[in-house]
Amino acid sequence: MRVSTILAAAGLLSSANAAIKGFNYGANFNNDQAKTLNDFEYEFNAAKKLPGTDGWTSARLYTMIQHGTTNTVIEAIEAAINTKTTLLLGMWASAGQGIINNEITALKAAIAKYGTAFTDLVVGISVGSEDLYRITPTGIENKSGAGAQPQDLINYVKQTRAAIKGTSLQGKPIGHVDTWTVYVNASNNAFISSLDFIGMDAYPYFQTTMANNVGSGSQLFFDAYHQTVAAAQGKPVWVTETGWPVSGQTLNQGVPSANNARIYWEDVTCQLVNDNVNLYYYILQDVQYGNPVPSFGIKPAGDLMQVSPLFDLSCPAKVS
Template identity: 30%
Template structure:
């Protein structure tokens, strides 16, 4: 039976199986859009904050007004906001989110610029001491990019943990799910495992994407030696080039979001969806799909 507007949104009203997700076979395009919108309206645990409008990119300083406008759009749909940096206007995100009653996973962006790293670490500590940080992320995919050595990253993690030791704030590091089993020294330094899980980037067909994400989560959990695992990024682009069996279409983006949120609710998985708004600048290393990961388009309208 296809989804109808009058149905109350719950797993009981969906033909849902644990590894495959929702059975979309009999859904019309109209039904799929309706279910996607219902899922967005119902809300999610967390969402990654997209900072930049057209013509903006990392390095540009962003105003409080721009951040607040976007926080107000997201507020009815999420409990948590994830931010990626603590400088160049990014520091406004957790302050404004907290003002609006949202919780924050706040990241310090670390790279090979040691001076900027110091500013990021200082900014993260300052925001935490202001009461704006609920989970602190020291670095994002630093090992994947090979910007720092393991020991350099571990030193940053312990600096933040030491600075926040009286504040009861979990401190972790964000990277691809498999890094936590490959790098036990980093895992041991984290209070919480912050794992990025992207079936799309591994060329996975949409029909197997939920099962693949569950396997990713399982590997992060196994590597995490009993520590809490949070999915800090997962998503699917709505247009652009394909990657082997992973096709970037509006239909697949809607299906992936619906399945991810249904699984998150059913199994109580804490998940931050990537991303909130389309960002035109993200077409470098990611190619043309980089600009199309948002639930909202670049003009801040719901995409479907």
């Protein structure tokens, strides 16, 4: 599917500028062990050396806080500085005002500690991740955990703007990451109005009420993307999570495999890259210290610098 025609409406980067390309990075491994400076540096460097790719030099974080601490700055910040990795910062917003206070404390501490070496790398700040999804009937049914109400998120965005006012982060775009389904819900329009950009998560594999075979993945994804753009009030739409699992359970017609992940990569990821859409793929590796089900990692367990990706990451030549 061609999506070039929607770029102007989406308010995305012009073709004169390269869009952002990167991966999502959690704060801890599957055994709850915190990632350290060396771990983040290793992952960021590995992403830049993936065969068949070029320019995957950005990282989306879910929190500003080092895992296992109250409000210590996450070591991914220093790793990004050391590896020249740009950052979509994340602030966890599903656990109440106390957690937001800690996130803002860590954000301010990072600015004070690292200055422009840090802030020059920041491409945006996401206040929250799938908080609205968690309070939907589907999120509750899936036991997704505590979420946040739209008005609470509006308040958190205001607090974040106040926190960066007068600092070298002032003017950086502030957005939110959530499932595409919440953006098309009119009850969230006021929250959308408070944002600078929209971060959209979409996984056709999980759309089990539809024909969700990998061959339909592109149609399902871009239908969701179009609907999100239409609901975004002219705000830029960034794709902050998408992918196809390499292993796990078959859901309806959605079959996890490396071959199917390759098909999805070519049909969706390559198309987004071709059309200059800001993109954070899920995920570089998710099999350290325990293999999640499903697994979306493009790198298997082992040495990230040496082990080959599970599927071909090259894209067809761009067609004008």
